[in-house]
């Protein structure tokens with residue numbers, strides 16, 4: 001199969017996939033329950049294969065069977081939106097208080113187009129493809145739920161490769177595909193620290209147990225901890241996103257409690273564990289030094305997005321074979337964002353792929369970025385992404401068939 005022919009074929013889908021994407025853009029839904037979204041997606045892939053729906057969340061797996069037996073490849077597309085009020089001025093802008101500000105509407109349209117390409121060529125497909133339509137990527141662990149429920153096993157065997165794609169409204173020029181071997185995106189989790197003292201009169205803090213000073217020391221000590229206890233070559237980010245203490249109308253009252261919450265980003269499981277250990281003892285000891293008490297809570301964290309080196313090589317080659325030179329670049333550094341595709345990559349070797357979707361009239365270095373209420377994505381990149389993902393599936397299965405033959 002010539003992958004460049006798939007690209008030409010996918011180009012013929014442009015109007016249809018844009019329509020799918022723009023319809024979905026107007027009905028964004030949040031979290032793990034996306035009934036309208038899933039209904040619209042499934043209407044667009046009707047008849048292409050078996051549909052397996054979850055009974056607990058609005059996920060679905062489209063199982064496309066090849067004409068010849070062989071292994072299974074998994075392609076994943078996330079579907080959820082953000083609680084952001086859209087301010088793009090686009091004719092198809094959302095008006096329901098949620099927004100596809102992370103481009104997951106493009107991902108779904110890519111999934112739909114990819115499914116059509118693969119199903120059209122099922123006669124040449126030497127195995128099975130699972131198209132994952134996943135809710136709840138934005139911090140709801142939708143991928144984890146799908147894996148726990150065995151959605152990746154519906155073909156009767158564990159997939160041998162997994163790929164996912166993410167578009168960006170900035171970061172990269174339009175139409176450029178990027179990935180990298182090893183750690184590509186951070187492990188992400190939260191930490192909440194509470195300091196408990198005893199309240200009193202602001203004029204005489206020595207008669208109370210004042211918790212705000214302990215919290216202030218603890219917050220700055222966390223940054224020193226990052227700088228002094230972690231290797232600069234295996235970075236850690238701790239960013240405090242909220243603080244709470246006292247009452248903004250009063251200065252002469254010492255509150256009983258003070259608390260803050262932070263997001264933690266790491267690039268290795270070792271550091272994820274170390275942050276928990278070091279930060280806990282630091283917070284408790286600082287509190288002790290100030291004569292107050294502290295408690296530290298960590299949320300479950302998404303693992304590091306860790307790409308398989310061979311899968312990354314395959315992406316580089318397949319993008320070039322499909323779309324020509326100049327369309328692939330190695331991502332120079334990992335990204336500190338988190339992504340639950342990591343849960344799938346922990347089970348199945350594969351690669352996550354970034355795709356520049358900066359509008360033609362914007363500069364990718366300054367364009368409003370993903371999650372912004374003004375983020376605009378150029379959906380003309382969708383057909384090329386369909387061709388690349390379909391080609392990756394064919395490439396994996398063709399190679400496996402060749403190997404099986406040489407063993408015989």
Ligand SMILES: [Zn+2]
Pocket residue numbers: 102103104137166
């Ligand atoms: Zn996203």
